[in-house]
Amino acid sequence: MFSRRFETARSGRPVSARVGTWLLVSLLVAVLVSGCGFQLRGEVEIPQDLTPIYVDSSPGSPVRSAIRDLLTGSQVHLTENPAEANLRLRILSEGRSSRVAAVNANGKTLAYELHYVVRFDAVSPDGAQKVPTQTMDLVRNFDNPDVEVLGKQLEEDLIYEDFATDAADRILMRLRAVLN
Incomplete structure (x- = not known):
């Protein structure tokens, strides 16, 4: 009371x-x-008649892993057997590179520009192209001060992991836009 x-x-x-x-x-x-x-976010609307999807990529592809993670729990099913697939998403190439973006008066690198380039397309089981070949170039600046040298390598690796997840998300958005 x-x-x-x-x-x-x-x-x-x-x-x-x-x-x-x-x-x-x-x-x-x-x-x-x-x-x-x-x-x-992560809700993927791909027509049911196009599932299961086979993701064709090189072994250990970060984009493939990210696509698997994004599709976990969605209505879109993946298969490991290309013969079972109603759609074959092909990761044609993926690469990472960097270039110097800024230097100081002594020639010391102050910043890099990191690039992650992914080429992909999607084909039906009969080979007809459902999504034309597209190239995605993700870019981010990366500061490089003299301190924390060991931490900078880890930070760079994390940025590239983030690129792979972002690329996978964009690929799925493009699939949804083209296939619906």
Whole structure:
């Protein structure tokens, strides 16, 4: 009784009224979000007649791994057997490179420009091209101060991992745009 009286006195309303208000606000937000067409990131809408998909790439491809991760839990199924696939997503090439973006007066490199280039297409089982060959070049600047030399290599590797995930996400968005 004391705690209920305390809760009522502190806010001026009974506890049940505040819970009801929060419930109403939460319900209103859920209705508005669902009504505007919002979908969680990672939701991939590829026609069901095109699944399962076979991702054809070089062994150990970071983009292939990222595509697998992004499709986990979605309605799109992947297969390891190209004969079972209704769509074959081919990662034709992927490469990483860097170039010097800035130097100081002594010729010391201050920043690099990192590139991650991915070429891909998608074909049906009969070889008809569903998505034409496309090239994606992702670019990011990378500062290179004199301190924390060991940490910079790790940071660069993390940026390239991020590139692979971003490339996979963009590939899936392009598939959805072309195939729907």
